Amino acid sequence: MSKVYVFDHPLIQHKLTYIRDKNTGTKEFRELVDEVATLMAFEITRDMPVEEIEIETPVTVAKTKVLSGKKLAIVPILRAGIGMVDGVLKLIPAAKVGHIGLYRDPATLKPVEYYAKLPADVEERDFIIVDPMLATGGSAVEAIHSLKKRGAKNIKFMCLIAAPEGVKAIQEEHADVDIYIAALDEKLNDHGYIVPGLGDAGDRLFGTK
Numbered sequence: 298m299s300k301v302y303v304f305d306h307p308l309i310q311h312k313l314t315y316i317r318d319k320n321t322g323t324k325e326f327r328e329l330v331d332e333v334a335t336l337m338a339f340e341i342t343r344d345m346p347v348e349e350i351e352i353e354t355p356v357t358v359a360k361t362k363v364l365s366g367k368k369l370a371i372v373p374i375l376r377a378g379i380g381m382v383d384g385v386l387k388l389i390p391a392a393k394v395g396h397i398g399l400y401r402d403p404a405t406l407k408p409v410e411y412y413a414k415l416p417a418d419v420e421e422r423d424f425i426i427v428d429p430m431l432a433t434g435g436s437a438v439e440a441i442h443s444l445k446k447r448g449a450k451n452i453k454f455m456c457l458i459a460a461p462e463g464v465k466a467i468q469e470e471h472a473d474v475d476i477y478i479a480a481l482d483e484k485l486n487d488h489g490y491i492v493p494g495l496g497d498a499g500d501r502l503f504g505t506k
């Protein structure tokens with residue numbers, strides 16, 4: 298069963314409050330999403346493998362640790378996932394970036410894939426899918442299928458706000474994928490929006506409404 302990690306760090310919760318606030322404008326919304334993505338990347342990389350090397354400090358020779366070079370890729374679900382990419386890359390600049398284009402049909406709420414481009418060495422990489430919202434879970438489940446179909450084996454899913462329905466959908470379809478969220482909200486409304494949520498993440502990031 299997928300594990301669910303809720304990052305309830307005070308800095309993340311504080312910034313999330315202003316992300317949720319309807320009076321927060323596009324510029325500030327984008328900056329805050331970027332900052333929270335960096336803070337979440339710090340937590341999500343806690344289990345990254347390290348190896349010991351020997352270096353010389355100005356004082357002596359020391360055995361010390363560096364990342365062991367595990368290959369990573371970040372995959373935003375277009376469009377809204379784009380808002381989280383730079384924040385993650387600040388901490389993991391060597392990661393490659395793939396893209397999965399999905400939109401949720403407003404009538405059926407089903408995801409429609411319109412684009413997919415991943416790094417060539419898919420099978421050698423660990424993947425972090427990023428998207429601010431996990432609502433019905435349709436988009437996340439489809440994006441994970443899309444990555445697995447192309448050879449990805451080790452996948453994590455990271456989002457800002459999740460509804461219980463979305464968490465359940467990933468757990469039922471992809472029990473091997475752990476879920477990392479900043480807040481677990483109450484429910485979905487009749488239009489499939491997360492309550493209390495933050496509204497439409499893509500529109501708020503890109504100013505399209």
Ligand SMILES: O=P(O)(O)OC[C@H]1O[C@H](OP(=O)(O)OP(=O)(O)O)[C@H](O)[C@@H]1O
Binds near residue numbers: 376402429431435437
């Ligand atoms: O869990 P689900 O019910 O599938 O909903 C979540 C999806 O909805 C939003 O994307 P949207 O379809 O609004 O596309 P956009 O990013 O282009 O705005 C969001 O960014 C997720 O990808």
Ligand SMILES: O=c1cc[nH]c(=O)[nH]1
Binds near residue numbers: 377489492494497498
């Ligand atoms: O609340 C929601 C649900 C899906 N997509 C969004 O952007 N917001």
Ligand SMILES: [Mg+2]
Binds near residue numbers: 497498500
């Ligand atoms: Mg949207």
